[in-house]
Amino acid sequence: MRDPDGLIARAGVRGDPDRDQHFLVDDRVLDRLPTYLEAIDADASHVLEIGGGTGALTDRLLAVADEVTVVERDRDLAAFLREEFADAIDAGRLTVIEGDALEVDLPAFTASVSNLPYGVSSEITFRLLPEGRPLVLMFQREFAERMVADPGTAEYGRLSVSTQHYAAPELVETVPKEAFSPPPAVESAVVRLIPRDPDYEIGDEEFFLRFVKALFTQRRKTVRNGIRNTAHITGLDDPDAVVDAADDELLQKRPDAMAPAEFAALATLAIEVGEPTA
Numbered sequence: 001m002r003d004p005d006g007l008i009a010r011a012g013v014r015g016d017p018d019r020d021q022h023f024l025v026d027d028r029v030l031d032r033l034p035t036y037l038e039a040i041d042a043d044a045s046h047v048l049e050i051g052g053g054t055g056a057l058t059d060r061l062l063a064v065a066d067e068v069t070v071v072e073r074d075r076d077l078a079a080f081l082r083e084e085f086a087d088a089i090d091a092g093r094l095t096v097i098e099g100d101a102l103e104v105d106l107p108a109f110t111a112s113v114s115n116l117p118y119g120v121s122s123e124i125t126f127r128l129l130p131e132g133r134p135l136v137l138m139f140q141r142e143f144a145e146r147m148v149a150d151p152g153t154a155e156y157g158r159l160s161v162s163t164q165h166y167a168a169p170e171l172v173e174t175v176p177k178e179a180f181s182p183p184p185a186v187e188s189a190v191v192r193l194i195p196r197d198p199d200y201e202i203g204d205e206e207f208f209l210r211f212v213k214a215l216f217t218q219r220r221k222t223v224r225n226g227i228r229n230t231a232h233i234t235g236l237d238d239p240d241a242v243v244d245a246a247d248d249e250l251l252q253k254r255p256d257a258m259a260p261a262e263f264a265a266l267a268t269l270a271i272e273v274g275e276p277t278a
Contacts, residue, residue: 001059001060002059004054007056007084008023010084013080017184020119020120022118023181024057031060033060033113034060034061037113044066045065045110047110048114050112051101052071052077052078053077059085069097071097072097133195138190140186140188140189152256152257158212158213161260170191175190200265201268204271211263219256223252224251242274250262
């Protein structure tokens with residue numbers, strides 16, 4: 001395997017915290033990341049990596065995947081990856097896409113293993129999750145803990161419900177600051193996300209996610225008050241009709257005590273009687 005520090009030296013770059021650029025340099029962490037796919041026997045025929053950097057993780061992914069596609073927004077780093085991994089590119093095993101992962105066309109990947117740019121990790125994650133593929137992603141630790149949180153805990157919120165709507169998330173490893181160059185200001189964590197169908201039915205996914213977002217803007221209030229106070233977000237023409245039709249016990253809860261299935265049931269009711277217009 002290529003030495004992470006050697007890759008940085010050959011690339012002639014230094015990580016830049018101002019550009020959300022922290023290179024993962026701990027060999028042990030790098031070696032473990034692909035194993036989190038192998039442990040669930042995931043299809044590694046085409047692995048997507050967001051934020052290739054200098055290629056330390058790319059190198060490990062090429063050892064386990066048939067094909068790898070890397071998206072790298074930094075022009076100089078994308079050029080370095082093409083030079084460093086020219087043999088893999090020539091063999092048709094590696095594709096380097098230069099561009100913003102939120103804007104470029106993504107390939108039909110079978111799984112993703114990525115050390116995400118933390119500043120846009122949420123946006124990238126929710127671009128990947130609807131694809132229904134196994135994901136092994138690096139996040140800020142606090143963000144990761146919110147993804148996997150259970151109802152009734154301090155960390156549970158909109159991110160928890162939205163993530164768990166698409167996948168079963170598991171925090172598989174915490175990563176110290178010293179594993180990166182330069183070290184970030186926060187600890188990191190690796191989350192494995194296994195796609196699944198939710199154990200509830202929803203008729204309008206876009207409204208469901210908007211409804212969850214709306215209620216968590218009122219997380220200190222009861223669901224009853226949250227529904228009434230957030231019509232500007234949900235687009236409900238008649239929020240009082242939803243309150244009148246909903247179960248009183250549910251309306252007395254706060255959003256952080258509601259399971260995803262309860263949000264789904266309430267969102268379905270809101271569509272039926274609340275006349276959403278947006």
